[in-house]
Every structure is written in C-alpha cells, then in structure tokens.
Amino acid sequence: MENKLKYRHELKFYMNPLQYRIVRQQLRHLLDPDKNAGATGDYHIRSLYFDDIDNKALHEKLGGVRDREKYRIRIYNFSDTIIHVEKKIKRNEYIAKRKESLTRNMCDAVMAGDCEVLNRPDRPLLYDMYREMKTKLLRPKVIVDYVREAYVAKAGNVRVTFDKQLRTGLGATDIFNRNLGTVRALDDHLIVFEVKYDEFLPEYVRAAIQSEGLIRQSNSKYVICRKFIKTNDWEDQ
Numbered sequence: 015m016e017n018k019l020k021y022r023h024e025l026k027f028y029m030n031p032l033q034y035r036i037v038r039q040q041l042r043h044l045l046d047p048d049k050n051a052g053a054t055g056d057y058h059i060r061s062l063y064f065d066d067i068d069n070k071a072l073h074e075k076l077g078g079v080r081d082r083e084k085y086r087i088r089i090y091n092f093s094d095t096i097i098h099v100e101k102k103i104k105r106n107e108y109i110a111k112r113k114e115s116l117t118r119n120m121c122d123a124v125m126a127g128d129c130e131v132l133n134r135p136d137r138p139l140l141y142d143m144y145r146e147m148k149t150k151l152l153r154p155k156v157i158v159d160y161v162r163e164a165y166v167a168k169a170g171n172v173r174v175t176f177d178k179q180l181r182t183g184l185g186a187t188d189i190f191n192r193n194l195g196t197v198r199a200l201d202d203h204l205i206v207f208e209v210k211y212d213e214f215l216p217e218y219v220r221a222a223i224q225s226e227g228l229i230r231q232s233n234s235k236y237v238i239c240r241k242f243i244k245t246n247d248w249e250d251q
Contacts, residue, residue: 021108022171025209027228034176034205038163040222041174045165048173050090056163056178062087062125062189063158063236064143066150075237081105084236085143085152087121092192094118099132101139109210114139118190125154125187157183158239159196160206170211172219177206182239199239206233 029037050057064085065071071084083103090096100113114137116124123131132144146152163176181196188194200206207228209219 019103019110019112020212021105021110023107023209023211023215024109025223025230026233027207027209027223028231028233029176029205029207029226029228031203031205033226033228034207037207037222037226037228038176040225041165041219044218045167045172045174048162048164048166051164052091056161058091059160059162059177060089060092060189061158061235062154062187063156063240064146064152065155066146066152068150069155070150072155072237072240075234078232080107085146086236087116087124087154087189089189092190094121094190097121099139099143101142112139116140121189125189127153154187156236156239156243157186157189157194157196158199158235159183160235167216167219169216170214172209172211172216174210174219175206175208177208177235180204180206180235180238182242185243197242199235199242206235 047055048057063071064087071082074082081104083101086100086102088098088100097116097118098113099116100111103110103112120131129144129147132140132147134140134144143152159179159181160177161179163178164173165175166173179202180199182199183194183196186194209215209223211219
C-alpha cells in the first residue's frame with residue numbers, strides 16, 4: 015500500500031510576525047487560498063496524536079531517525095462533520111500521508127480505548143492502526159491546536175501553510191471539547207511556516223523564502239507539544 019503513495023518534499027521554518035507579513039504579502043497574490051479557509055482566510059485544526067508503549071514516534075523524532083511514521087486523528091473548527099485518522103510517513107527526505115474518515119461514534123470508541131471499531135481489514139489504514147493498538151499499545155497522547163492559513167498552486171502541486179497560535183492540550187484527549195484548557199506551546203508570536211511540493215518548487219516561492227533569510231529547521235508540532243507532559247504517560251491512560 016505504502017509503495018503506491020505519492021511522496022513529497024516538505025520544508026519547515028519558524029518565522030516572526032514581520033517575516034510572516036512580508037512572505038504572506040509576496041505569496042498571497044501568486045497562490046490560491048485553500049478551499050477550506052473561512053471568511054477570515056484561515057481555519058482551526060485540532061489533532062490528537064498517538065504513540066506506542068515505548069513512545070517510539072517521540073523518540074525517533076528526537077533521535078533524528080530518517081524513516082518514521084505517526085498516527086493522529088484530526089478535526090477542523092471543533093466540528094465532528096469531518097474526522098480523519100491519518101498516518102504521516104517520512105522516508106528519508108520525503109513525506110507522504112494516508113488518511114481515512116471516521117464517524118463520531120468510531121472516534122469516541124477509539125478515545126475510550128475500544129479499538130475493535132478499527133478492526134476493518136477492508137480499510138487498510140484503520141486496520142493498521144488497530145494492529146498497532148493491539149500489539150504495541152498505541153494510545154492517544156496529546157492534543158495539538160493551531161490556526162492555519164494556507165495557499166496552493168498547481169505548478170509543482172505546491173502548498174504553503176502558516177500555522178499560528180500553537181497550543182497543547184497537555185494530557186487531555188477529548189478532541190471534541192471546545193472548552194478544553196490548552197496552554198501556549200511556542201512563543202505567542204512565532205509562526206510555523208511549511209512548504210510542500212512535488213517535483214519542483216516554483217522560483218517565486220523559493221525567492222520569498224530566501225528574501226527573508228528563513229532557515230530550514232526540523233520541527234514537529236507533536237514533539238513541541240509533548241514536552242509539556244511526561245513521556246511515560248501511557249501508564250495513566
């Protein structure tokens with residue numbers, strides 16, 4: 015299954031508010047706004063990340079392992095209309111993502127520890143997650159919240175995202191709780207800027223990055239937010 019995935023380049027940067035305004039101004043007239051954006055031009059993302067009994071995803075990222083993967087459940091604007099289970103896969107310098115939809119009842123069951131709803135051999139991603147939960151005790155670990163502003167272009171299948179107001183739900187796992195107490199995970203003014211593309215990166219995107227002296231950095235919202243809770247928290251769930 016994963017041999018058929020489309021692997022893409024992914025570049026990550028941190029930027030301050032001034033860099034954000036300049037790069038956004040350079041790109042917003044050359045790219046199309048993401049179709050999911052609301053009237054304000056952005057939307058809220060909440061992800062519930064999973065890890066196994068050994069916190070493999072956490073430690074592999076911290077250890078710089080080049081080939082790794084992680085599971086998450088994702089919703090938008092606190093709604094249960096669209097719920098996805100996703101598996102993000104990194105192979106060397108390339109990334110890919112598999113995703114399948116969940117119903118609210120299925121999601122509630124998984125969060126309650128009932129993984130049998132994922133026992134679906136006809137839906138490979140759900141079945142993969144089911145086996146990880148049964149054999150490696152994959153469990154929900156942390157909620158990651160942020161506001162995303164995104165733009166796309168057909169040339170190079172480019173997608174650029176400005177992720178703002180990154181917050182962590184600490185040890186909470188109730189993904190649908192609008193009133194969940196979260197704490198700031200990054201300096202309130204820092205923005206995570208990501209660029210994804212296929213075979214080539216258009217020159218105007220490259221120029222915008224270079225004009226502000228942005229430095230490519232390896233960062234993970236999951237790892238940033240996990241630093242607020244102890245790594246053996248699987249025992250408490």
